[in-house]
Amino acid sequence: MKCSDHSFYTGHTDNLEQRVAQHQSGIFTGYTYKRRPVELVWSENFPTRYEALEAEKRIKGWTRAKKQALIDGDWDLLCALARNRSDR
Incomplete structure (x- = not known):
């Protein structure tokens, strides 16, 4: 999700619509609470909760x-950024 301060929040859930609404309403007092409103900018379905959690950890x-390249669907840039990171 993109927060009002333009930062990104990454998480996983079994019910995306409900979770976005919870973040939007301020029910969670964590990262997004003072950064509302939030906007869902990317999501992906995973076969298992474990795979979703692993993806969350990786993306964080x-x-x-x-992250912006992922949101934009710019796979060439995403690959280039991944290569640059591994060259260090």
Whole structure:
């Protein structure tokens, strides 16, 4: 999700619509609470909760540029950013 301060929040859930509404309403006092309103900018379905959690952990470690490339569906840039990171 994109927060009002233009930061990104990454999470996983079994009920996307409900979870976005919970973040929007402020029911969670965590990261998004003071950064409302939030906007869903990307989502993906995974076969298992474990795979969703693994993807969440991986994406949370990405740079802002890499997250933006994912949101934009810019696979060439995403690959280039991944290669640049591994060259360090």
